[in-house]
Amino acid sequence: MDPQLVDTQPASVAAWLDRLPYTDLAECGKLLGQGLYHLGRTPLDPMQRYKLLKLYLKALDRYYPLLENESLHGDALATPKTRLLAVISVKLFANLFLAFKQTLNDKLARHALLEREQPKVELLLYTMMAARQYLNISQQNYCPLSDGFWLDCHQLYALAEQNGWLDKAQAGDDALAVIYRQILLLGLTATNRLSPADQQLTRQLAYDLARQVELLPAAQLAEPRQGYVLDxxxxxxxxxxxxxxxxxxxxxxxLELAPALGSMRRSLEQLRKTANGAASAVLNNEVQLLGGLLEEWQHPRRRKHGREDAQQMAEVIAGIAGIWHRVNGDSWRPAGADDDEDSARLRPPPSPILMSVVNQSASGYLLRGLPREQPLRAGETLLLAPPDNPADSQLCAVRWVLMQPSGQEVECGVEILGPAPRPVLAMPSITHSGDSFQRGLCLNADQDRPALLLLPGRPFSQLREFRLRDGCGEQMVRVSKLHQQSPHFQLMEYRASDQF
Structure with missing residues (x-):
């Protein structure tokens, strides 16, 4: 767009922002993002652009709660509509960050004898807060950050340190030093492995613990160390x-994390005491998440197996229900059961999709493709099969997901759990009113693995007894050990009840 055509009059910009279709999240986000993009590239006096950016911030105060509410009711990768909204919102906040960074750079480039310091400090604070929000939105929507993001954040911190501005803060927000540490803590965590709810808890934890994190100059350490290093x-x-x-x-x-890790251990101990006395799924989820983060921040994941490039396609079905339907002969009717109205009324699951196998290792695969209606999300189960040989199907778990910048294709890393499972129906032996059999998947025991039962949800309980029904009849089993767990499934070792 010709810079001369960009509206730079505060009154007319404010009127345009007020008329935006805020209830149409995709269209409103697109218009806001385009406006910020052109504003950041229009030659302007930095203080005039700063005034206009504050008008955009008021509009975002109106838009963002609606966007956040939408994200709480769905998965960013679930449908083409949500993937489009995710890409639009990430671009919007990327443009906000870039516009503030440009304005700050322009202001710093002007050297006047009586130049006031306060506008520079305010611009630096807004730029750091915009960087934090851009990081939050990118992680929330499983999108990659733009090149240069981390270098920009490091240089903003260096600028604040050089000028003695680290303790400066906007009213009601954190100081510059704390915001930078919050960004660093969020950067430690592989949030593309987490569900939206777990991401929210992780973000709050990073915000709360940032004040307990120290930055120690590496050259001044008294002895060799190992830990998180930033340059x-x-x-x-x-x-x-x-x-x-x-x-x-x-x-x-x-990055000295010892005080923060100590606080996490104390919180985890208290949560475990509380969770032991209450049958709360939320508390148990928090215990598992906090324990996982504590382990990850002390001992980061290392790749165990080398990866080899692969050029092949695979048929993918995600979710326990869809997998159950496929391994049950593309039918909802359990083997050996009579036709019933409930099974007849059920709609078939979404059609399988084809994804490219980008690389593979002894433990899993890297897949890339368009998910369509398949629920590709971190912690989900999927059935992976060569299109020309369904007999070689493998049961896998999605470990991480990443949306491509276009919003079309999704990448995901999957771990192999075992060969194609068999469909079963399971119900606890001690039931409540309204309980019924639920669909599950079984992996038969072999020389490397005990028999495993995979059920939806996370209500694991040691030695819990189930009625397990398949085409051969019904047996009583007890789960003996939790093998794996995610927000969407629990994989448990089990044996016949009479073996206990």
């Missing part, structure tokens, strides 16, 4: 590395 000259989040003080440049810092 203000590189475009990367903190990485878990060994440090040798005598060989470290001045731009490197160690």
């Amino acid at each position: 203000l000259q590189t475009d990367a989040p903190p990485r878990f590395l060994p440090l040798k003080p005598s060989a470290e440049p001045s731009s490197r810092y160690l």
Whole structure:
């Protein structure tokens, strides 16, 4: 767009922002993002652009709660509509960050004898807050960050440190030093492995613990250390590395997490005590999440197996119900059961999709493709099969997901759980009014693995007894050990009840 055609008059910009279709989230987000994009690239006095950006912030205060409410009621990867909204919202907040960064750079480039410091501090604060929000939105929607994001954040921190502005804060928000540490803590966590609810808890944890994190100059450490290291000259989040003080440049810092980890341990201990006395799924989820983050922040995941490039296609069915239907001969009627109205009324699950196998290892695959209506999400189960040989199907679990910038294709890393399962029906032996058999999947025992039962949800209980029904009849079984668990399934070892 010609810069001369961009509206830079505050009154008319405010009127245009007020007329935006806020109830149409996709269209409104698209218009806001385009407006910020063109504003950031229009030559303007930095203080005039700053005034216009504040008008956009007021509009975002109106738009963002509606966007957040929508995200609470669905998965960003679930449908073409939600994927489109995810891409639009990420671009919107990326443009907000870039516009504030441009305005700050323009303001810093002007050297006047009586230049006031306050506008520069305010712009730096808004730029850091915009960076934090852009990171939040990207993680929430499983989207990659733009190149240069981490280097920008590091340089903003260096600027604040150089000028003695680290303790500066906007009314009602955190200081610059705290915002930067919040960004770093969010960068430690593989949020594309988490459900939206777990992401929200992780974000709140990072915000709360940021004040307990220290940045120690690596060159000034008394002895060699190992931990999360950040380099203000590189475009990367903190990485878990060994440090040798005598060989470290001045731009490197160690992220000292010991006080924060201590707080996490105390919180985890208290949560476990509370969860033991209450049958609360929410509390148990918080215990599992906090324990997982504590482990990850102390001992980051390492790739166990080398990966090899692969050029092949695979048929994918996601979700326990869809897998059950497929391995039950594309039918909802259990084997050996008579026709019933309930099974006849059920609609077939979404059609399988074809995805590219990008690479593979001994433990799993990297897949890429268009999910259509298949629920590809972190922690979901899927059945993976060569299109020309369904007999070689494998039961897998989705470990992480990442949406491509276009919003069309999705990448996901999957772990192999075992061969194609058999369909079963399961119901606890001690039931409540309204309980019924639910669909589950079984992996038969072999020389490397005991018999496993996969059920939806997370209500695991040691030695819980189930009535297990399949085409051969019904037996009583007890679960002996939790093998794996995610927000969408529990995989349990089991044996016949009479073996206990």
